Structures are given as structure tokens and as C-alpha cells.
Amino acid sequence: MTTRDMTCIVCPMGCQLHVELEDGKVMTVTGNTCPRGKQYAIDECTHPMRTITSTARTENGEVVPVKTNRTVPKELMFDCMKEINKAVVKLPAKIGDVVVENILGTGSDVVVTANMD
Secondary structure (H helix, E strand, C coil): CEEEEEECCCCCCCCEEEEEEECCEEEEEECCCCHHHHHHHHHHHHCCEECCEEEEEECCCCEEEEEECCCEEHHHHHHHHHHHHHCEECCCECCCCEEECCHHHCCCCEEECCCEC
16 A cells, blocks of 8 residues: 655645555545545546647747646646647737647647737
8 A cells, every 4th residue: 555645735724745555556545534535535546637738929929828727637748838839810819718628639729818909
């Protein structure tokens, strides 16, 4: 059996979680003060997901901040960044404009997070 200690990031409580795993399966989670902490630990240990925040180049050479509108599998982060780095944002750009649709088939779009003329 292996163990993993982590800090829950679901709410400001920051519970210190202790997870016991066997063959990649979560056996127990302790230290959580709510059910969301337990679910966070299970998800983080079995299939971690991340929101990507970055910048994308605009057609005039400046950059605009972007992010994924849904989480993507952690193991795809670097491949997603390669796609974001290829993108060119047309101006004017408005919050919510889609820069990359359904990035790498994840169901998540990369969207603009600031207005730029």
C-alpha cells in the first residue's frame, strides 16, 4: 500500500488529506472535513485535471490572456500549450471569444479572458 499526503484546494479550509492507495485505487481518505475534500483526493489521485491559464499571440504581435473554460487532463497540459502557442487571436478580442475550440478533443475551449482592441 502506498500513501499520499496533500492539501485540499476545494475551499479555504485547506484540509490536510492523507490518502491510502492500493494498485492505483484509493482505499481511504482521511483529514477531510467535508465530502468535497474526499472527492478532491480521489480525483487528484486517479485522474488529475487542470485549468490552463496562459497567453496567446494576437495578429498585431501583442499577447492576450487566455484560459481553458473547463479542466483538461493533467497529462495533456504540455500538448495543449503547444496548440495555444500556435494560435493567433484576431482583434478586437472580447472576453469569452474562443481561441481554440475543443482543444485536443477534451471538450474544453481556450477563451480570451481580457478585452483587447
